[in-house]
Amino acid sequence: MSHTVQQWLQTARQQLAQFVPPDEASMEAQILLMHVLSVNRAWLIAHATDNLTDMFIPKVESLLQRRLQGEPVAHILGSREFFGLVLKVTPDTLIPRPDTETLVEAALEKINGRMRVLDLGTGTGAIALAIAKHAPACEVVAVDASASALAVAAENAATLQLSNVQFLASNWFAALHASKFDLIVSNPPYIESNDPHLQQGDLRFEPMSALASGVDGLQDIRQIIAQAPDYLHAGGWLMLEHGYNQAEAVQQLLHAAGLQQIQTLHDLGGNPRVTLAQRQTTE
Numbered sequence: 001m002s003h004t005v006q007q008w009l010q011t012a013r014q015q016l017a018q019f020v021p022p023d024e025a026s027m028e029a030q031i032l033l034m035h036v037l038s039v040n041r042a043w044l045i046a047h048a049t050d051n052l053t054d055m056f057i058p059k060v061e062s063l064l065q066r067r068l069q070g071e072p073v074a075h076i077l078g079s080r081e082f083f084g085l086v087l088k089v090t091p092d093t094l095i096p097r098p099d100t101e102t103l104v105e106a107a108l109e110k111i112n113g114r115m116r117v118l119d120l121g122t123g124t125g126a127i128a129l130a131i132a133k134h135a136p137a138c139e140v141v142a143v144d145a146s147a148s149a150l151a152v153a154a155e156n157a158a159t160l161q162l163s164n165v166q167f168l169a170s171n172w173f174a175a176l177h178a179s180k181f182d183l184i185v186s187n188p189p190y191i192e193s194n195d196p197h198l199q200q201g202d203l204r205f206e207p208m209s210a211l212a213s214g215v216d217g218l219q220d221i222r223q224i225i226a227q228a229p230d231y232l233h234a235g236g237w238l239m240l241e242h243g244y245n246q247a248e249a250v251q252q253l254l255h256a257a258g259l260q261q262i263q264t265l266h267d268l269g270g271n272p273r274v275t276l277a278q279r280q281t282t283e
């Protein structure tokens with residue numbers, strides 16, 4: 001049966017709306033069709049009444065079926081855009097989230113000149129690569145405990161031709177020895193291990209090691225904050241993404257670690273999402 005672009009989008013939207021909100025259903029239907037046709041949104045609008053070529057229908061239908069089975073759009077496409085960069089994404093990596101752009105913006109505000117920056121738990125390389133791209137004089141070190149995530153991150157750096165990032169396998173700071181940094185950023189795992197959301201939506205398809213962090217969700221944040229001062233230059237900054245309800249606990253941990261100028265920033269949805277603190281400026 002032949003479909004116009006508009007008809008296919010409408011049918012797909014109705015099916016997707018059974019398990020995602022209507023605006024997301026509409027966007028996801030468009031994304032799948034744009035991917036198969038290799039066109040942009042303006043093309044879909046301009047060609048709404050064109051018939052879809054027969055060869056494309058089975059392709060886009062098979063992607064739609066995968067999505068209807070729950071597979072994340074980023075896994076179906078194999079990529080996700082983050083801070084203007086198109087990043088390869090696999091089931092070994094967290095899918096970069098728009099909320100994390102708040103952390104990148106805060107980092108870029110603190111950076112001036114040739115700073116040394118550390119990204120702990122780099123995943124696809126999202127934060128490290130966004131910083132490397134927008135602060136090209138910086139030297140960025142990006143670590144992860146997952147060798148397969150690091151391989152994806154290194155591939156993303158090569159594709160984006162960003163050579164000011166070095167990737168390292170490390171359990172948080174363990175492989176960094178005596179290195180010191182001007183800025184340490186991290187979006188660590190911070191979900192409570194028994195949170196039912198881990199069994200829902202896209203989270204079911206992402207690595208548990210990228211998401212969950214002990215019964216209170218703070219196990220990794222606690223370890224990072226306790227060790228960070230040893231790896232910061234005097235006056236250096238630590239910036240952490242955390243859950244919407246964790247700001248107070250993170251502030252207390254930063255205070256207990258002797259860090260100063262503690263401040264929490266909100267994401268685009270208005271949730272407290274990033275907390276930063278400074279190592280004292282004189283030894």
Ligand SMILES: C[S@@+](CC[C@H](N)C(=O)[O-])C[C@H]1O[C@@H](n2cnc3c(N)ncnc32)[C@H](O)[C@@H]1O
Nearest residue numbers: 094096121122123144145146171172187188210
């Ligand atoms: C929430 S994901 C963040 C990924 C990426 N930075 C982003 O924002 O999209 C957390 C990352 O921390 C890594 N990770 C978990 N435990 C770790 C550890 N002990 N040492 C280093 N990395 C770890 C995971 O493999 C995962 O890539």
